[in-house]
Amino acid sequence: MKIKSISTYPLFHGGKSQLLVRVDTDEGLYGWGESGLTTREKAVAGAIEHYAGWLVGRDAMNIGALWQEMYRSQYFEGGRVLTAAISAIDIALHDIKGKALGVPVWQLLGGKHRDFVDTFASVRATDLGRAKELTHLLLESGWECVRLPRKEEPAGVPGRYDPWKSLIATSEWLMAIRESVGRKAILGIDIHHRLNVAETASLLQRMPLGTLDWIEEPIRDETPEAYEALRRMTPVPFALGEEFASKWQFLPYVERDILQYARVDICNVGGFTEAMKVAGWCEAHYVDLMPHNPLGPVCTAASVHMAAAVANFAWLECRETPGQDDWDMDSPVFVERPKLDGARFPVPTKPGLGIEIDVDALVKAAPAKPFEFPHYRRRDNSHTNW
Numbered sequence: 001m002k003i004k005s006i007s008t009y010p011l012f013h014g015g016k017s018q019l020l021v022r023v024d025t026d027e028g029l030y031g032w033g034e035s036g037l038t039t040r041e042k043a044v045a046g047a048i049e050h051y052a053g054w055l056v057g058r059d060a061m062n063i064g065a066l067w068q069e070m071y072r073s074q075y076f077e078g079g080r081v082l083t084a085a086i087s088a089i090d091i092a093l094h095d096i097k098g099k100a101l102g103v104p105v106w107q108l109l110g111g112k113h114r115d116f117v118d119t120f121a122s123v124r125a126t127d128l129g130r131a132k133e134l135t136h137l138l139l140e141s142g143w144e145c146v147r148l149p150r151k152e153e154p155a156g157v158p159g160r161y162d163p164w165k166s167l168i169a170t171s172e173w174l175m176a177i178r179e180s181v182g183r184k185a186i187l188g189i190d191i192h193h194r195l196n197v198a199e200t201a202s203l204l205q206r207m208p209l210g211t212l213d214w215i216e217e218p219i220r221d222e223t224p225e226a227y228e229a230l231r232r233m234t235p236v237p238f239a240l241g242e243e244f245a246s247k248w249q250f251l252p253y254v255e256r257d258i259l260q261y262a263r264v265d266i267c268n269v270g271g272f273t274e275a276m277k278v279a280g281w282c283e284a285h286y287v288d289l290m291p292h293n294p295l296g297p298v299c300t301a302a303s304v305h306m307a308a309a310v311a312n313f314a315w316l317e318c319r320e321t322p323g324q325d326d327w328d329m330d331s332p333v334f335v336e337r338p339k340l341d342g343a344r345f346p347v348p349t350k351p352g353l354g355i356e357i358d359v360d361a362l363v364k365a366a367p368a369k370p371f372e373f374p375h376y377r378r379r380d381n382s383h384t385n386w
């Protein structure tokens with residue numbers, strides 16, 4: 001079975017820009033993949049076009065070797081654009097292989113370890129009352145783990161971010177929500193690398209131990225030594241890795257035990273082929289996966305299959321939660337996709353990923369549009385991280 005064509009579909013759906021990829025074969029089977037590098041779809045589509053130039057005609061079942069060839073076929077190997085492209089193609093090839101063999105993708109990965117895939121839910125709120133209300137609603141709806149919102153200051157000023165005002169206000173929110181929901185809830189927060197080392201240490205030291213069960217991405221990840229410094233300043237577990245674009249980026253974080261949860265993003269790290277290697281490595285360090293799943297249903301489906309097939313798994317991020325369904329994920333474009341059953345995804349049973357997409361409707365219903373996340377500045381007008 002040979003690869004016949006590779007098509008890219010940039011779209012805007014669920015509040016974000018996304019890039020879906022379809023690989024067709026000469027036997028009529030096709031597979032879907034997704035790139036995780038949101039807002040940079042044109043760059044990834046260009047890389048995929050390049051790869052398609054020589055992937056057409058290749059054996060679609062020979063996924064591991066094709067991964068190596070995509071990664072190693074240029075002198076300037078790796079990088080987030082290329083691995084986002086490789087991820088999408090790798091996921092689509094697994095979809096094809098599962099369909100060809102008549103098995104769900106998790107069967108290709110060694111079989112399933114669990115009966116369902118637990119998720120964590122995220123609270124999105126701009127005032128404390130609403131944040132508390134939503135946290136209680138999610139806990140009552142079956143979630144055991146909830147990711148809490150940041151309180152961002154100055155409030156109501158688009159594009160502005162004051163780290164100290166924000167971290168002080170956020171610590172007060174987190175303590176109030178913990179007091180409100182009690183000790184049984186598992187609570188985390190994503191800082192979205194808005195802070196530096198000292199600011200993160202202060203945020204965590206302002207709260208009693210036990211307020212947070214984990215903190216996600218407090219600082220940028222280019223320098224593992226900075227995270228090691230932070231690791232010495234707080235006992236709160238770190239959830240890191242959603243931006244890592246290969247096993248080599250995970251290497252220092254896993255080997256030096258800097259991360260305690262691996263936020264592996266299957267659409268960025270290199271697809272199933274690379275994600276399963278990261279998972280095995282994390283298993284040796286007693287680190288569970290908490291996969292990043294911020295985009296569309298293909299990413300969700302791939303993440304569910306991976307989560308089903310690894311020994312070391314905590315919770316999968318999910319986007320559709322009660323009380324805040326404004327992302328309109330339920331598009332008719334996605335004829336078949338994973339759907340939550342309460343706070344968990346059932347393990348899929350159909351061959352491949354179990355995704356069906358109406359391509360004609362896709363092009364019409366969710367056209368790509370120029371999209372940028374806010375470019376944040378501090379009060380002195382200097383740039384900072386979104």
Ligand SMILES: [Mg+2]
Pocket residue numbers: 190192216217242
């Ligand atoms: Mg995050």
